[in-house]
Amino acid sequence: MTYSEWFYAHGEKHKKIMDRLEHLSDTEVVHYFRFENMVEKEPDFCPLYKENKKCHDLRGLNCYLCACPNFRFKDKGYHVREGRTLFSACSIKSKEGGQFITDDAIHQDCSKCSVPHGETYVKTIFDRDWFEMMENVT
Numbered sequence: 001m002t003y004s005e006w007f008y009a010h011g012e013k014h015k016k017i018m019d020r021l022e023h024l025s026d027t028e029v030v031h032y033f034r035f036e037n038m039v040e041k042e043p044d045f046c047p048l049y050k051e052n053k054k055c056h057d058l059r060g061l062n063c064y065l066c067a068c069p070n071f072r073f074k075d076k077g078y079h080v081r082e083g084r085t086l087f088s089a090c091s092i093k094s095k096e097g098g099q100f101i102t103d104d105a106i107h108q109d110c111s112k113c114s115v116p117h118g119e120t121y122v123k124t125i126f127d128r129d130w131f132e133m134m135e136n137v138t
C-alpha cells in the first residue's frame, strides 16, 4: 500500500466515525478522539489499538489529526539530489521532526514529534471534514 492509498483509506475511516458523531459539539468530538476512548470505542481505526499501544508515548495523546496535516508526501518523490529521492517533508519544519536517510531516499521522520497529537493544536485547526482540514493547512 502506498502512502496515498493509506491516506485516503484512513480519511474514509475518519469520515465514517464523524458521520456517527454529528450530535456532538466540536469540543466533544476532539475529546472522543482521545487515545483511551478510541481504543475502547473504535478498535478498527488504528492497528495499534488492538495492542493498546500508542504511536507516540505522550500523555493526552489525541488521534484526530493522525496523518499530520503538515506532512507533505509524493509517492513518486519531489526531486532527486545527490542520488536520493525526497519522498516526504514537514511543511512547518518542526524541530521535533527529523529525516530517515538511506542510500537512495529521504523520508520525513515524525516519530519524535508531538505537534499534531496535542488537543490545543487539534482545536486550532479543527474542521469536521478531515479531508478539507488536511488540504487547507499550509
Ligand code: SF4
Pocket (backbone or CB within 6 Å): 068, 069, 070, 071, 072, 089, 090, 091, 092, 093, 094, 096, 097, 098, 108, 109, 110, 113, 114, 115, 116
Ligand atoms: S514533524 Fe511533526 S509537524 Fe512535521 S509532519 Fe511530522 S508530525 Fe507533522
